[in-house]
Amino acid sequence: xxxxxxxxxxxxxxxxxxxxxxxxxxxxxxxxxxxxxxxxxxxxxxxxxxxxxxxxxxxxxxxxxxxxxxxxxxxxxxxxxxxxxxxxxxxxxxxxxxxxxxxxxxxxxxxxxxxxxxxxxxxxxxxxxxxxxxxxxxxxxxxxxxxxxxxxxxxxxxxxxxxxxxxxxxxxxxxxxxxxxxxxxxxxxxxxxxxxxxxxxxxxxxxxxxxxxxxxxxxxxxxxxxxxxxxxxxxxxxxxxxxxxxxxxxxxxxxxxxxxxxxxxxxxxx
Numbered sequence: 481x482x483x484x485x486x487x488x489x490x491x492x493x494x495x496x497x498x499x500x501x502x503x504x505x506x507x508x509x510x511x512x513x514x515x516x517x518x519x520x521x522x523x524x525x526x527x528x529x530x531x532x533x534x535x536x537x538x539x540x541x542x543x544x545x546x547x548x549x550x551x552x553x554x555x556x557x558x559x560x561x562x563x564x565x566x567x568x569x570x571x572x573x574x575x576x577x578x579x580x581x582x583x584x585x586x587x588x589x590x591x592x593x594x595x596x597x598x599x600x601x602x603x604x605x606x607x608x609x610x611x612x613x614x615x616x617x618x619x620x621x622x623x624x625x626x627x628x629x630x631x632x633x634x635x636x637x638x639x640x641x642x643x644x645x646x647x648x649x650x651x652x653x654x655x656x657x658x659x660x661x662x663x664x665x666x667x668x669x670x671x672x673x674x675x676x677x678x679x680x681x682x683x684x685x686x687x688x689x690x691x692x693x694x695x696x697x698x699x700x701x702x703x704x705x706x707x708x709x710x711x712x713x714x715x716x717x718x719x720x721x722x723x724x725x726x727x728x729x730x731x732x733x734x735x736x737x738x739x740x741x742x743x744x745x746x747x748x749x750x
Contacts, residue, residue, distance in 0.1 A: 498526045499717075505543035506536060506721065509608065515543040524551040528559060534717045538566045539608040567607045569653055574600065576654055577614050580629075584618075585689035589625055592617040592683050592691040594659065595705065598698070599722050602729045609725075610718075613655035617679060617691075620660040630656070662701065669708050675746035676704070695733040700742055702726060 486494060501522045508515035518524065528551070531537035541563040550556050577597050584591050596611040603609040618626055623646055627637060635648035635656065644661035662676040663669070683691040693701065702723055709715040 494521070494523075494526065495530075497522050498530050502527055502530050502534075502536070502540060503717065505540050506717065508546075509539050509542045510604075510721065510724065512604075515546050517547060517549055524555055527551075528555060532562075535610045535612060536717055536721070538563050538610055542605075542608065566610055570600070570607050570610065573611050573614060573654065574606070576656075580614070580616070580656070581690060583629055583633075584626060585687070587625065587629065588689060589622050589629075590619050590680075590683075590689050590691060592679075592693070594662075594701075595722075598692075599725065602725050609722075613657050615657050615659060617659045617662065617683075619680065623658065623660060626658050630658075663704065663708065667708065667712075669711055671746050672704055672708060695730045696735055696738050696742075699726060699730070699734060700739065700746070703743070704746065 497519065501516070501519060504516050505527075507513075518527070527540070528537065531540040537559065541559050544550060544556070544559065551559065577593065581591055581593065594615040594617055596609060597614055597616065600606045600609040600611060623641070627640060627646065627648075630648045631637060633650070635650045635654075637646070638649050639645070639647040644664040645657045645659040648656045648658070650656075662679045663672045665673050665677075667673050680691075682693055682697045684694060685691055692698075702719075706715055706719045706723065709719065
């Protein structure tokens with residue numbers, strides 16, 4: 481955050497203050513309350529940089545624009561332009577998600593949308609849930625058919641038959657991950673690889689070849705995804721917000737006894 485003139489401890493304190501303020505801004509949007517004004521010990525450039533790093537700058541802008549003391553005009557304009565670009569990107573991603581699901585399922589390919597592809601529809605404003613990529617679960621033995629479709633649509637295959645997912649790119653910004661596994665077999669997290677060795681037995685059909693998880697199993701995967709990232713390399717603000725937004729929408733659809741038993745079985749101790 482360009483705090484090179486500070487000691488390491490001072491840099492850590494500045495980052496913590498910036499993070500706390502960014503969380504307060506995001507909280508104000510999610511709860512539809514008045515956003516707090518920026519503390520004197522926080523830099524607007526640092527807030528903007530951190531919001532971009534965590535891919536929450538669109539939602540943060542929603543709070544910032546409501547403030548009495550907004551950022552300097554140049555930064556506010558740049559932030560507004562980035563927000564507009566993010567909104568346009570989201571619209572394209574959602575359209576592409578729907579197109580891919582339609583094309584693949586019509587060809588007999590089983591598809592189960594994951595993560596942001598599902599969560600975006602739960603946010604009060606879908607544009608607030610930025611997506612770095614589109615995630616879908618497919619059957620491993622159908623990935624060659626999927627690749628043929630993706631390349632026919634102009635995508636470039638970046639990763640294929642390696643790791644847990646196949647990755648495809650379409651300029652300028654579309655990135656699609658077709659997961660053959662939910663948790664890599666070599667994951668250092670005890671229990672999770674075995675628990676998700678065959679996620680399809682948990683899948684519930686919507687229509688021919690389109691599937692979803694029950695809300696219980698969707699919540700379990702959200703926790704597993706967060707837990708794995710947190711344990712291996714750290715997790716961001718957006719994953720925490722996803723869990724909050726999910727619970728705001730589906731807490732009443734969850735079954736505590738089932739969740740407790742499955743969390744114990746998968747060895748996710750949160």
